[in-house]
Amino acid sequence: xxxxxxxxxxxxxxxxxxxxxxxxxxxxxxxxxxxxxxxxxxxxxxxxxxxxxxxxxxxxxxxxxxxxxxxxxxxxxxxxxxxxxxxxxxxxxxxxxxxxxxxxxxxxx
Numbered sequence: 445x446x447x448x449x450x451x452x453x454x455x456x457x458x459x460x461x462x463x464x465x466x467x468x469x470x471x472x473x474x475x476x477x478x479x480x481x482x483x484x485x486x487x488x489x490x491x492x493x494x495x496x497x498x499x500x501x502x503x504x505x506x507x508x509x510x511x512x513x514x515x516x517x518x519x520x521x522x523x524x525x526x527x528x529x530x531x532x533x534x535x536x537x538x539x540x541x542x543x544x545x546x547x548x549x550x551x552x553x
Contacts, residue, residue, distance in 0.1 A: 449462075455511045455513050456509060463543070465502040478522050479522075484519070485517075492520060515550060516548070
């Protein structure tokens with residue numbers, strides 16, 4: 445599960461989103477690139493950038509909080525994992541995992 449630091453930030457501030465790798469019997473395979481998508485209720489979904497993922501699954505990236513977000517909860521979705529690749533047939537095993545982390549957008553005062 446990814447983590448975000450700091451847990452509260454104003455528009456224009458930077459956040460660091462990162463995750464430790466984990467043991468996987470299948471491994472991570474070829475190098476991956478994770479995409480970050482920012483969601484906040486009532487606002488358009490924002491493409492927040494990408495980062496390379498280490499072969500052990502770890503990653504760390506710095507993102508800027510968009511200037512048009514308002515105070516309240518926001519979510520960053522992380523996609524691009526091998527575990528995002530859901531099968532077409534329901535009989536095939538897959539987790540279809542989605543990685544997300546939330547933070548609080550504070551007002552600029």
